[in-house]
Amino acid sequence: MSLWRGIVAAAFAAATGIVAHAAAQGAPQPPPPAAQQQPPPPAGRGGQGRGGEPAVFPAQQRPPGDPALIERGKALFTVNCVACHGADLRGGVTGGPNLLRSPVVLTDEHGEQIIPIVHGARAERGMPALKLPDDDVVAIAEYIHSVLATAQRQGAPPATNAPIPNAIVGDAAAGQVYFNAKCASCHSPSGDLQGIATRLPEGKALQNFWISGGTFGGGGRRGRGAGSMEKKIPTANITFPGGERLDGMIVRMDNFLLTVRQGDGTLRTVRRDDPRIKIDIKEPLDAHRQLLGTLTDKDMHDVTAYLATLK
């Protein structure tokens, strides 16, 4: 069976030298992922979500407000609004709504929609009238808009300083048992995985790395088996009708053609649907891909906890 799947594609993307060879032959690059409504995964906290992107919506497009006014508004907000709307504006313990997704806030320009509500327009819905002069409400509005401007893409809230939880939640001893039973035939804590937790100290990156068979999250250092991309690239042994044989790393493959890089660096493309050509494809990551369908989350967490001990 000749199955070239996504993690392998990821390996290709990482193995830039090989891609360069393919380009030299004039072969088109692997296509982009299927066009989808689903955009890339949301950025994590830490403010990276807006990097380099145009200001898509009005909340981000508005020019920055007067810093002194915003500072005054923040102080007023802290005194008058935090109890109901929360210090992060995302709603408070007494049930005030999340202001960062409030249609009133989102359509407000400079407080004109907020002033009447602060003055009692929604008293029957639980928003008490506050005795604040209009210019104080304008300052509060400027502050709210300044926070809204830091919201991240795809509706995600602004980054916070809350610590990101530690993703290492498993039982390392149980993970070692699983490792010895299922992984040790290919991997070793004193060999390819030596120091893996030093190279990948962050739990999510470590877990993504080993689950994907080393193709996700980097972490490999040159010369370490676990991080070496070359060992993860599928290879083909090709036998032509005359008996000529050819071995090489697969550069590109679809259901009709196969391109390999030969030992001397040159590329060669053969038809996959020619019955006279025998093609034997080896996929180093098959075991990892099969694991995906059977692995429980507990075993995954346990093995990650075990690998986290391999400093």
Added chain:
Amino acid sequence: MMLKKTLVTAALIVSPIVLLAQGKGIDPAQLTKPLADIWPTYNGDYTGKRFSKLTQINQTTVKNLTLAWSARFTGGSLAGGGRGQFGGGGLIVGGEGTGEYPVSTDVEIKASLLMVDGTLYLTSPDNAWAIDARDGRTLWHYFWKTRGGTHIATRGFGMWNDYLYMETPDNYLVSLEAKTGKERWHKVIADFSQQYFSTMAPIVVGNHVLAGTGNDLDMPGFLQSFDPDTGELQWKLYTVPMNPGDPGVETWPSLDAAQHGGAQPWLPGAYDPETHLYIFGTGNPTPAYTKGRGEGDNLFTGSLIAVNVDTGKMAWYYQTAPHDMHDWDSAQTPVIVDAPFKGRMRKLVMTAARNGYFFVLDRTTGEHLLTSKYGSSTNWVKTLDEKGRPMRIVEKDASVGGALVSPTAGGTVNWEPPAFNPLTGLFYVPERNGFQIFYLIDLDPRGSMGLGGIESANVGSAGSFLTALDYKTGNAAWRYKYTGNNGGGGGVLTTAGKLVFAGDGASNVVAHDALTGKALWHSRVGGVTNPPQTFMLDGRQYLIVAAGDTLWAFYLY
């Protein structure tokens, strides 16, 4: 504001005629006919089958398909760019933007084209073209100066007589004269400041233009109907409860949560002329991945909804994704079929949802008839409830240590339309079996917002397929395995020539035997980005498909 520029080209200097689209457009009554010579609405006809009665290209002749033409498209720019192919076409500029929003001239065609009167009508975000279907030449190019918004896609035009309708990313419904590309009017259809963005191909039914919305920021979804002549609003159906006592409000922890619950109808639905029901799917609940919406079903997210087009009232709903926790919209185009089911003829509607499950319902009542798992590696379902709804394994929600889930948030299928062939009785759908680890990083008991609160990683795949489902059993009659993980990208077309066309995710458009899946023909056009389509012109059956910014047309020589 509209200003019209004429691109001065050698051709125009020699023969300074304005190029016009041809013909008289499409009478709304014609839209009820089965798909054949023309392609007058997003799915070809109202049923969503994407089944063409054309047979010139068939299992015997398909190997003789040859290139008729190809055409590459460049978007307009505020600098006055926009390239007419082969020296054709004027640029018409509209829009409410000030010109400050950065505009890319790159085009990625995800739309279905219309083909009426020998003219193709194409959209991409902020751009539209009329194209001579015989040679790919641009007849006119309309460019919309945007205010911004999520520019992820636009799915195409709707057409009523000789007028066209499209949505823009900054939430306008724009009507153009088909012949000239001249704008008739544009209307705001959703509030840009509330971070709506609009991608759907409007669907014309009688004297209604149906338009849906998109939004990632916890805003309510709605479907609207507009007058095709004036653009006036006829009705508006919210897809989440908006008022105390509204149906479904009890499935949310509060009215505020419901009003921020999402359920965007961002893809076209199917229409049943007999019952006047327009049946469409709704998107994910928000916040998508975290707490903040209780433990209820979160109606009417992840659902099929049938709405009467005359009244705008919901006739029935069926939820294919109760309390979704993985951003699995169920917005896919459903397919309407009259066919035997358990021994008697039924009026059916079918959908293959993004969450890996396939459903067959009675389309007049919403009665559930069948559920099956079509995503081979799908691993998040504990049980089907008494209504056949897949109920989730709660532990597969995003967690601190990570939940290994298949399919990915992108889904077993995404926006790509499926197809149904009455001659084979098979429902054809791309099937992608990716795995993603979902990590919860925001432990706030109030929940996050939008698509926030998690990190995730795509960690591998059990492969991608073109899958042919027997609607009577929900089982796969065959699965054709693609190389790579994105097979079927762009969507599916099937024909009375007993063929199925789809992109293979590896830069080929492929013609398959509809009975077995066997590949009979392919062409390396580049990564396919829209659904293959077909039409008849001058006695020749054409196949068209887009790869990025380029449209390819094939016929038999």
